[in-house]
Amino acid sequence: MTVKPIRRYSALIFLQQSTNGDFQRTDKRFFGKTLNLQFTPLLLHKTEFMESITDTAVSLLKRMIATPSVSGDEKNVADIVANEFASRYYQPERVGNNLIVRCHDFTDGRPTLMLNSHLDTVKPAQGWASDPYSPVEQDGNLIGLGSNDAGASLVSLLAAFLATDNTGLPYNRLFVASAEEEISGPNGMYLVLPQLKTMVTAGIVGEPTGMKMAIAEKGLLVLDCEAEGKTGHAARADGINAISIAMKDIEWLHTYQFPEKSPLLGNVKMTVTQIQAGTQHNVIPASCKFVVDVRTTEKYSNRQTWDIIQQNIKSVATPRSLNKNASAIDERHPIVKAARTLGIETFFSPTTSDQAVISGAFPTVKMGPGDSARSHTANEFIALSEIENGIEGYVELLKEIVF
Numbered sequence: 001m002t003v004k005p006i007r008r009y010s011a012l013i014f015l016q017q018s019t020n021g022d023f024q025r026t027d028k029r030f031f032g033k034t035l036n037l038q039f040t041p042l043l044l045h046k047t048e049f050m051e052s053i054t055d056t057a058v059s060l061l062k063r064m065i066a067t068p069s070v071s072g073d074e075k076n077v078a079d080i081v082a083n084e085f086a087s088r089y090y091q092p093e094r095v096g097n098n099l100i101v102r103c104h105d106f107t108d109g110r111p112t113l114m115l116n117s118h119l120d121t122v123k124p125a126q127g128w129a130s131d132p133y134s135p136v137e138q139d140g141n142l143i144g145l146g147s148n149d150a151g152a153s154l155v156s157l158l159a160a161f162l163a164t165d166n167t168g169l170p171y172n173r174l175f176v177a178s179a180e181e182e183i184s185g186p187n188g189m190y191l192v193l194p195q196l197k198t199m200v201t202a203g204i205v206g207e208p209t210g211m212k213m214a215i216a217e218k219g220l221l222v223l224d225c226e227a228e229g230k231t232g233h234a235a236r237a238d239g240i241n242a243i244s245i246a247m248k249d250i251e252w253l254h255t256y257q258f259p260e261k262s263p264l265l266g267n268v269k270m271t272v273t274q275i276q277a278g279t280q281h282n283v284i285p286a287s288c289k290f291v292v293d294v295r296t297t298e299k300y301s302n303r304q305t306w307d308i309i310q311q312n313i314k315s316v317a318t319p320r321s322l323n324k325n326a327s328a329i330d331e332r333h334p335i336v337k338a339a340r341t342l343g344i345e346t347f348f349s350p351t352t353s354d355q356a357v358i359s360g361a362f363p364t365v366k367m368g369p370g371d372s373a374r375s376h377t378a379n380e381f382i383a384l385s386e387i388e389n390g391i392e393g394y395v396e397l398l399k400e401i402v403f
């Protein structure tokens with residue numbers, strides 16, 4: 001006898017048995033006979049299902065909050081998440097403090113969607129009313145460090161990953177929990193990207209966006225520049241005036257148009273925001289320092305942008321960092337199409353994330369429960385309803401994507 005799902009969520013409800021410790025026996029049978037297993041549709045309705053899977057996610061998030069995981073120190077929290085998967089017969093692969101988990105129905109040769117969020121938090125800001133590492137539930141909110149950024153996204157993606165496994169989605173899901181996101185550190189996304197590059201088609205990066213979908217992020221490149229001249233006496237007009245060199249360079253920076261324009265983010269924008277030169281009225285300055293704020297687009301990596309600038313100005317330009325690359329996904333990409341079908345709002349994000357690191361390797365969108373304004377603040381919280389809506393939103397999206 002084959003039992004056809006009588007409700008939209010029947011298959012998911014059945015799967016939920018495997019995400020709940022109370023159903024361990026069923027779980028083993030299920031994975032023993034994945035395809036032949038006969039089951040009776042459960043009479044849980046959608047609300048109960050969502051409550052149950054939200055409980056799973058919230059319980060995990062509380063344990064994560066209670067486990068300090070400032071960037072670089074994610075070992076213990078990675079253990080907790082790895083155990084959560086291992087208890088459901090997944091085999092999480094550990095790369096440093098990063099985790100990579102394949103769905104049970106992973107099939108070689110199919111497109112693969114990465115579900116990623118980060119394990120690390122910033123250090124607690126000043127002004128916490130409670131212990132940032134003690135999860136507190138109050139008025140429907142869960143308060144704790146990393147609850148909003150990005151714990152809620154991580155546990156909601158994890159719940160959606162579990163809920164959609166073995167439900168017949170025509171593509172693979174790869175869950176990736178990354179470390180060192182908050183510092184763009186070498187042991188986070190940078191460490192796993194070479195491996196992900198070979199298998200991932202596209203990705204969802206979980207960050208608090210109120211479940212809106214960021215389809216592009218401008219990059220940021222800050223250049224400390226110095227024009228070098230030669231000192232001399234102003235009355236004799238000898239020496240080489242560094243201010244003159246800087247002025248020509250600044251003129252170029254303010255008027256140059258990069259040939260390639262991004263359809264979503266527009267042109268690369270360069271603005272000189274600080275300048276400093278000279279010591280006294282009668283000395284020709286040998287040095288003029290200025291700072292350029294460059295907002296980059298996905299058409300040029302930050303390194304390429306820097307190269308082009310350096311080839312065109314005489315001043316020496318030193319980047320503070322090359323990490324914060326722009327990213328953008330094609331508006332016709334299957335993930336964006338699915339969002340449009342579901343009425344999910346899309347936007348361009350002013351903040352950077354691990355998307356900046358992934359940029360160029362494969363396309364991603366940024367989307368997750370919570371509010372980026374609450375990130376890195378005292379008394380950071382997430383509403384439990386946001387987690388529930390997050391899980392539901394991710395599940396709906398995963399079901400809608402057709403590669």
Ligand SMILES: [Zn+2]
Nearest residue numbers: 118149150207
């Ligand atoms: Zn974050």
